[in-house]
Amino acid sequence: MTPLDETDKRLLAILQAEGRLPIQELAARAGLSTSPCWRRVRKLEESGVIRGYAALVDARAVGLLTRAYVHVSLVDHSEETIRRFDAFVAQEPQIVECASVTGADDYLLKVVARDPEALEHFLMHRILRLGIVRASTTHFVLGQKKETTVLPLD
Amino acid sequence: MTPLDETDKRLLAILQAEGRLPIQELAARAGLSTSPCWRRVRKLEESGVIRGYAALVDARAVGLLTRAYVHVSLVDHSEETIRRFDAFVAQEPQIVECASVTGADDYLLKVVARDPEALEHFLMHRILRLGIVRASTTHFVLGQKKETTVLPLD
DNA sequence: GCTGAAAGGAGAATGAG
DNA sequence: CTCATTCTCCTTTCAGC
Numbered sequence: 001m002t003p004l005d006e007t008d009k010r011l012l013a014i015l016q017a018e019g020r021l022p023i024q025e026l027a028a029r030a031g032l033s034t035s036p037c038w039r040r041v042r043k044l045e046e047s048g049v050i051r052g053y054a055a056l057v058d059a060r061a062v063g064l065l066t067r068a069y070v071h072v073s074l075v076d077h078s079e080e081t082i083r084r085f086d087a088f089v090a091q092e093p094q095i096v097e098c099a100s101v102t103g104a105d106d107y108l109l110k111v112v113a114r115d116p117e118a119l120e121h122f123l124m125h126r127i128l129r130l131g132i133v134r135a136s137t138t139h140f141v142l143g144q145k146k147e148t149t150v151l152p153l154d
Numbered sequence: 155m156t157p158l159d160e161t162d163k164r165l166l167a168i169l170q171a172e173g174r175l176p177i178q179e180l181a182a183r184a185g186l187s188t189s190p191c192w193r194r195v196r197k198l199e200e201s202g203v204i205r206g207y208a209a210l211v212d213a214r215a216v217g218l219l220t221r222a223y224v225h226v227s228l229v230d231h232s233e234e235t236i237r238r239f240d241a242f243v244a245q246e247p248q249i250v251e252c253a254s255v256t257g258a259d260d261y262l263l264k265v266v267a268r269d270p271e272a273l274e275h276f277l278m279h280r281i282l283r284l285g286i287v288r289a290s291t292t293h294f295v296l297g298q299k300k301e302t303t304v305l306p307l308d
Numbered sequence: 309g310c311t312g313a314a315a316g317g318a319g320a321a322t323g324a325g
Numbered sequence: 326c327t328c329a330t331t332c333t334c335c336t337t338t339c340a341g342c
Contacts, residue, residue, distance in 0.1 A: 015209035019173055033311055049215040054303045055169035061203040069262055089299055093306035101293035108223055139255035145243055149208045152247035153216055
């Protein structure tokens, strides 16, 4: 848990954009040689700063043309209700984000689907039929202006 | 643009979870040998189905403890206003998601910050001071239940 | 801590069957 | 798709700054 120095941040910035870059090139771009570069990356991985590596798939190319943000309120806040909702979210691959949030509603979900009809069907038949959702408000995405996995590192 | 077969989908599913897996292991897990596996992956990359590879960084580990979703309405919908807002979003690394959405507001942003104060400061001094935001509603994230880059592939 | 070099082994990438 | 081959890159260890 030792804080990141400027070199670590440079490595992370590069790897966030190009996760498969060979250590040699990474080292060259960050201005150090391969041995310490390799050691640093390994440390970042082991300490959990780098949670993993992922291929980023284009949603359109796999036929997922529709997405929406859905505000959700539960019927109550018993342990059992929350547990069931969490389990549902975890197990449902169409839900790609879920956070409990401040405001009038309990959760904000991000849902992907093939088309608006499929999304509506998912809302009606999978979420609302759970029997634990009191109310929901859906915001369909008209245009995705930005969507990045890159976090700012000051 | 040829549609994905089951083997492609299996490769994508694996690579979405482990983007740095060696081709040999990937091939073994998907049940084919290395050459055709490598060729398929290359095709997926070139055709844009795989947009790229990224190291996933743990937000907490780099001191980003706070995030929020922000609904935003612009003062007007002139080309100039929209252009300025888009440019701002694109250039601002703390904004990790931005979509224009249906509903009462124009945009929904996802913003990350060091702490709630830094987030409030970002909203007040960077977004609202643009002079083109009419109204905004902020939902602070209390708990991130799910956050994945993995898309469902049917 | 860092660099540079060097070595063996692993994996990427291609061509032919 | 399999097989075989070439060549790049990874990974480790050493030396020395």
